[in-house]
Amino acid sequence: MTINRRHLFSLGAAGAVLAATGQPASADQGPDDEALVRSLPGFRSGYANVNGIRMHYVAGGRGRPLVLVPGWPQTWWEFRKIMPALAARYRVIAVDLRGQGGSDKPAGGYDKKTMARDIHELVRHLGYSTVDIAGHDIGAMVAFSFAVNHPDSTRTVTIMDVAHPDENLFKIPMLAPPGQPVNVWWFAFNQVRGLPEQLLAGRFRPLVDWLFDTLLVNPASVGDRDRAVYARAYSRPDAIRAGNAWYQAFYQDIEDQTAYRKVTAPMLGLAAEYNDTLAEVLPGKGTDVRLAKIAGSGHFLPEEQPDAVVKALTDFLG
Numbered sequence: 001m002t003i004n005r006r007h008l009f010s011l012g013a014a015g016a017v018l019a020a021t022g023q024p025a026s027a028d029q030g031p032d033d034e035a036l037v038r039s040l041p042g043f044r045s046g047y048a049n050v051n052g053i054r055m056h057y058v059a060g061g062r063g064r065p066l067v068l069v070p071g072w073p074q075t076w077w078e079f080r081k082i083m084p085a086l087a088a089r090y091r092v093i094a095v096d097l098r099g100q101g102g103s104d105k106p107a108g109g110y111d112k113k114t115m116a117r118d119i120h121e122l123v124r125h126l127g128y129s130t131v132d133i134a135g136h137d138i139g140a141m142v143a144f145s146f147a148v149n150h151p152d153s154t155r156t157v158t159i160m161d162v163a164h165p166d167e168n169l170f171k172i173p174m175l176a177p178p179g180q181p182v183n184v185w186w187f188a189f190n191q192v193r194g195l196p197e198q199l200l201a202g203r204f205r206p207l208v209d210w211l212f213d214t215l216l217v218n219p220a221s222v223g224d225r226d227r228a229v230y231a232r233a234y235s236r237p238d239a240i241r242a243g244n245a246w247y248q249a250f251y252q253d254i255e256d257q258t259a260y261r262k263v264t265a266p267m268l269g270l271a272a273e274y275n276d277t278l279a280e281v282l283p284g285k286g287t288d289v290r291l292a293k294i295a296g297s298g299h300f301l302p303e304e305q306p307d308a309v310v311k312a313l314t315d316f317l318g
Contacts, residue, residue: 030228033058033102036077042087045102050121051114056102057095057122061087064155065128066317067119068094071137071162072243073208074300075101075233077226078136081306082313089314093126095119097142099242101233110245111252112164116145120153132317134158136302138246141165141253144285147263154265156317160301160309161271163281165253181274182214190247197237204240205231215299222303262287268316270309272297290316 033056037045043060058076066086068079076094086092096103098115109115119142123131132155135143144164147157169187176183189196200207208227213219234240263286269278273293282289292312297305 030225030230030232032232033075036080036229040080040083043083043092047102048122048125050125051118052109053098053104053106053118055095055098055104055118055122057093058083059091059093059126061090061092063090064317065123065126065131066090066092066313067123067131067133067143068092069097069119069133069135069139069143070094070100071135071139072246073204073211073230073234074137075230077101077229078300079302080226082302082310085306085310086313090132090317093122093131095122097139097246099239099245105238105242108245110242111249111256112141112145113149113253113256115142115246116149119146120150123153129153130155132156132158134160134313136160137162137299144263145253145256147265147267148260151264154263156266156268157263158268158270158313158316159278159282161275161278161299163278164257164285165250166257166281167254168281169250169254186211187247190244193244193248196244197240200235200240201237202235204235208234212300216304217296217298218304222300226303260285264288266290266316268292268312270294270301270312272299272301275299 033045037043037058040060043058046057046059048055060083070076070078076096079094083092083094098109098118099105130153133143133146140159140162141164143157144159147154172184172187205227208231212222212227216222234243266288267282267286269282269289269291271278271293273295279291282291294301294305294308294312302309
């Protein structure tokens with residue numbers, strides 16, 4: 001399988017492109033959450049005051065509760081293609097993380113342990129004692145932290161394409177080695193304080209387009225309307241700051257994980273076809289670990305291969 005890899009960006013090149021392209025205009029003006037929720041019959045928005053923040057979520061369906069946790073630079077909307085099918089069997093609750101979409105964007109609390117507590121309090125607020133939880137990207141880090149810090153509330157946990165931060169992050173090279181599909185320059189870019197807001201406020205769409213065009217096998221699987229949704233969600237300075245804070249908290253996340261015991265709930269690692277990271281990392285992080293790959297998909301699994309993700313989840317969850 002080949003990822004669309006037109007460029008291996010350096011930080012300087014990315015900054016130049018983002019500063020020189022896109023103006024504060026229609027590219028960042030996607031539909032709002034209420035319009036999006038209306039397009040998914042049977043789902044409704046909700047808000048809850050949990051762990052000192054107001055948290056947005058979208059829920060629908062009946063059955064055992066399944067919490068879906070999104071990543072960067074997305075919102076709950078990244079699960080739009082799998083939510084209706086899952087709602088036939090589960091009570092689906094797609095959240096906006098602290099700092100994301102319709103949720104509050106406070107000054108702090110972006111370590112994954114605190115963000116997992118946000119979700120734990122939401123789960124209790126909704127009246128559930130135990131849930132299945134599945135996360136993608138940053139959401140996968142939070143889902144792992146939920147499982148390890150709240151084991152009594154975790155029936156199963158699914159980790160999609162990204163593991164919880166550990167010391168391996170310190171080994172990412174500044175220059176991508178020959179043959180590596182892409183240089184994950186945004187891990188470093190998002191560590192910078194203050195500058196991303198100046199570069200991206202009102203013109204986040206070029207970054208959204210670059211990420212999807214580069215990290216999808218089929219860029220058309222995330223269309224113009226969906227990209228506009230994400231650009232709208234991250235175009236304000238406070239949203240950019242909050243999204244970056246998830247990455248800036250990696251130092252705390254790495255320190256926290258050194259004290260973690262193994263996850264005892266059944267854990268599924270679901271990865272893109274080219275991604276061997278979960279197979280290398282997860283078996284040592286849990287007592288009951290299953291691994292699977294999604295063919296024909298880049299990083300954004302639920303959007304590029306939704307049917308395969310639904311099958312993998314339902315086979316795992318039962």
